[in-house]
Amino acid sequence: DSGVTQTPKHLITATGQRVTLRCSPRSGDLSVYWYQQSLDQGLQFLIQYYNGEERAKGNILERFSAQQFPDLHSELNLSSLELGDSALYFCASSGTLGQPYGYTFGSGTRLTVV
Amino acid sequence: GESVGLHLPTLSVQEGDNSIINCAYSNSASDYFIWYKQESGKGPQFIIDIRSNMDKRQGQRVTVLLNKTVKHLSLQIAATQPGDSAVYFCAENIAGNQFYFGTGTSLTVIP
Secondary structure, three states: OOOOEEEOOEEEEOOOOOEEEEEEOOOOOOEEEEEEEOOOOOEEEEEEEEOOEEEEEOOOOOOEEEEEOOOOOEEEEEOOOOHHHOEEEEEEEEOOOOOOOOOEEOOOEEEEEO | OOOEEOOOOEEEEEOOOOEEEEEEEOOOOOOEEEEEEEOOOOOOEEEEEEEOOOOEEEOOOEEEEEEOOOOEEEEEEOOOOHHHOEEEEEEEEOOOOOOEEOOOEEEEEEO
């Protein structure tokens, strides 16, 4: 157990639907990062939050949004889902901003859009 | 975004042999690098890191080499074991911002 908790582990939904993925960071970590991993692809950075505020955006679609709550857990919302959104979605957390001593990853949520 | 690429998408080695996984990075300003291991169905797991002021760092059975001149990283695994079978990613970081990952190299250890 890495200390980063992601739910649900698996999600199957239809095109056009909306889903919410949840992440609880490791205790004490203030930064949360979301990554998308498609089949045979690397990890694509989506977005970063630090202590409730958005810090950086990567290749995140406009149909996707995220937020970090006061208790530091984060949610990634994916709407108007398309088949191509099927992927593994990882959350990672880290400690102090500017001290990238490595992320701690969760086990991921596998999203299948049918 | 950044570009972190891997020379070989797949690698097969005999159990007990040494493995070398290579990675090229594109941004000369990157100052911190990590190798991650991802086993099937799991999230990436930290293996070893190296800062840009170092050329080599050793861990338990693993060594990372950094060549800043050609912007190249390598991960060496000594006495490769079946449990080392996984996908290995290198990731680069610039000044404390988010990491950028490569596509990954799939390592298969043949018993």
